[in-house]
Amino acid sequence: MRIKRYWATVLSIALALVMVDCTLPKKVKFKNPIDTSDKPIDYQTKKTYYFEELGVSVSNEFDGARLNDANQSNDSTITLHFAPENTPINESPYYAFETWSDSPKQVYFEFEYPEEFWHRYKPKKRTKGEWSIVDSVDVMKSGKGRILRLMVNREPQRIAAQEINSSDDVKQWYLQHIVDSNDFVHLKSAGQSNLGRNIPVLDMYRGNPEGKPIVVLLTRQHPPEVTGFFAFQKFVETIVENSALSTEFLSKYRVLAFPILNPDGVDLGHWRHNSNGVDLNRDWSKYRQPEVENAVSFITQTSKEDKGEIVLGLDFHSTYEDVFYTNKSREETTLPHFIDDWFDRLEKDIENYKVNEKDSNSNKPVSKGWFLYGQGAVGITYEIGDQTPKERILEIGRASSLAMMELLLEKK
Known part of the structure; x- marks a missing residue:
């Protein structure tokens, strides 16, 4: 009786494995295979940065945001740091943040990337639900990044490399x-x-x-x-x-x-x-x-x-x-x-x-x-x-x- 039960169990396991194997998609061979096993990533800290001296806030607390750090450089400039989720990675630095201020003022935002990366995407701006490309006169080169000149006020503005579609x-x-x-x-x-x-x-x-x-x-x-x-x-x-x-x-x-x-x-x-x-x-x-x-x-x-x-x-x-x-x-x-x-x-x-x-x-x-x-x-x-x-x-x-x-x- 035990022998019969043993072989019945073995048979059921074998059938289950066959059924699982049949449900898995057929693998496809390529000339140059790539290792796509899991790799560690660096999560950005979700937070709102408030710069009291300027009365300006910068935030990444929304889906599709990318902002790894922010600090005030001088009395009119905030430096924004953007880094990828991991490396190696394509040279396509993505960024997306939101900003507003206690009162209307002009602020300079300097984009900073890790040493091996260069700026790619023209800044886009969303105000009152509408996206537009930032005027080129307000975007200046800065090393391998950019400096964005922006009028800010109490109405939040979203700045991103591309229109956000979460x-x-x-x-x-x-x-x-x-x-x-x-x-x-x-x-x-x-x-x-x-x-x-x-x-x-x-x-x-x-x-x-x-x-x-x-x-x-x-x-x-x-x-x-x-x-x-x-x-x-x-x-x-x-x-x-x-x-x-x-x-x-x-x-x-x-x-x-x-x-x-x-x-x-x-x-x-x-x-x-x-x-x-x-x-x-x-x-x-x-x-x-x-x-x-x-x-x-x-x-x-x-x-x-x-x-x-x-x-x-x-x-x-x-x-x-x-x-x-x-x-x-x-x-x-x-x-x-x-x-x-x-x-x-x-x-x-x-x-x-x-x-x-x-x-x-x-x-x-x-x-x-x-x-x-x-x-x-x-x-x-x-x-x-x-x-x-x-x-x-x-x-x-x-x-x-x-x-x-x-x-x-x-x-x-």
Whole structure:
């Protein structure tokens, strides 16, 4: 009897292990693997600094803030210290703080970074809920940083490297503009981040989802890359605008859109990494980080359960210029001619627009390589320049969404 029980237990454990192994996403090999195991991070201390002599306050007590220290340098200058969550890290110093004063006055804020980093982003300012770029005459060079001249008063002003779109801001956007008025948009969750924040998914289709080819849209793997998020927003808004084109498209295709893949890094004000100190867009191989593992699991399980082939993946980012990073291998993918046709259409549909493409097969474990090697699908990293005007971003986002829908419908 005991022997039977022993072998029954062994068999049940073996079956459980097989079932767990079957539910885990398939790992994808890359030529140059990267260690994406957890790394220590330095948390900024959340506080409001008050400089009594000036009557000025500076704070980082809000989601998306980045301010590591502050001190008064002279009778009109406050030096602000900004440091990354850990190193090594890209040279993209992010900052975000709020300031106000007891009475109106002009104050100079000196930005200071660690020795190996240089200033990148032009300061943006939010007053009374509206964002604008700070006038260049009020921004002066200072070593490797900048000095910002600002009139302050009792009304708090938020200064940041890029417009802040926290996880709550993103939630308000997709609830108001995507989910609430469209019954064909199904709000789902891919699970939680390392710190327990939700990873939302916008599952978009009309009718029965079974058998529909799947398009995947990703953004905010890197927290400060907000211009890419703006393009993502317009891209998604165009898909759900209830036009004849979008109605036909969602009747034949399914879209899985991830509006914030790194909510921890976004809300913590990180320069690039998640709360485990890892670049998520280097983890698309072994999925050591929960955000990528959950996203990959959701995509692959959805594809398997509803028998929908993954045909295209677009990952929205920001960099110094507008550029599309593509894979050279195309003939064996789901859509071998899509990239060339899509880019031709964009140059035709957008006035004075020239596609900037950089093609190379992914050697590092990034998302566009995962789509190619793991799914046999077209993968594209869709980059928007840091300084691309917002009106132009929205124009490109809309035109690229329309062109994608038209081209994919031609394939059906």
